[in-house]
Amino acid sequence: MKTAVITGTSRRLGAYLAEKLSAEGYQVFGLTRQLNPAQQYLTQIVVDYQSADSVMSAIRQLQQNGSIDLLIHNASLFEKDELHAHDSIDFYQALFAVHMQLPALLNQHLAAQIATTQGSGLIVHITDIYSENPNPAFSLYCSTKAGLENLMKSAAKAYAPQIRVNSIQPGPIMFLPEHSNSEKQQVMQQTLIAEEAGFEPIYQGVRFLIDNKFVTGLSLKIDGGRSLGK
Structure with a gap:
């Protein structure tokens, strides 16, 4: 049985990906800030994304479960700058923790388990089209998503050819x-x-990134052409 690890699985895209991959036969581990009782099809690990100690505890749990075929960095915090005019430093630290620190720690400490899948191991960073063309109303969010995009490129170089690393920009x-x-x-x-x-x-x-073994370091825009505009 193949194994997938996905962050941010309690709702929206993370929940959708977890359910689809579970239906494909994957054993899915979901890192989440809160349990979702309806998600009986995956193993949920509660994590405080802003705590490195909590993240490392989750990593130790994952390290006890053998090889990993797929790691998806989906967890995200999407809010306008204006909502945090009085706590911008704390907000920026939270964005950094979710979009950059969490993926970096998971990549670093799970790479050995992903590499054991004989060249078919895959890491996917879910970034944003704003990582290349930022929206000034979400400048702090955009900057950390750009960091996640850059982290993907560094990881693609560092882990090749054993692990392929790509991003999806929704x-x-x-x-x-x-x-x-x-x-x-x-x-x-x-x-x-x-x-x-x-x-x-x-x-x-x-699925495209899973199936095409000759793709790494790719930023895949899935945006209906929004990044081009009209």
């Missing part, structure tokens, strides 16, 4: 409940394929 796949109709319309007007695609295209991107 666009407007699924709006948040707090998005207003005007915000949704504005995004759609800037997207070549003007539809809310859902999470399936991201899963298809993961």
Whole structure:
């Protein structure tokens, strides 16, 4: 049985990927900030992403379970700068912990287990199209996602050829409940394929990266053309 480790599995994209991979026959370990009782199909490990000690405790649990075929860095914190005008330092540290420290520690300490899958081991960083073309309203978020993108490239060089490392840069796949109709319309007007695609295209991107053994160091945009604009 193949094994996948995914961060941020309690809801949205992480939950979708965990369920799809579980249905494929993967043993899925989900690193999450809170348990989801409905997710009986995966092994949930509660982690405080902002605590290096908590992350290392989770890593030790994962190290006891043998080889890992797939590691997906999905955990994310997406909020506007203006919401943290009075705690910007704490907010920035939280972004760094989730988007950069957590993936870096997992890559470093699980690489030996991923490398044992005889060249088919794969790490996927879920970044953002904003990592290349930042949105000034989310400048702190964008900068740490750019760091996650750069970390992917470094890891691709460091772990080749035993482990392939790639990123997926999502666009407007699924709006948040707090998005207003005007915000949704504005995004759609800037997207070549003007539809809310859902999470399936991201899963298809993961499947492409799993199946194509000659791809590493790739930033795969799955954004309906949003990064090009109109």
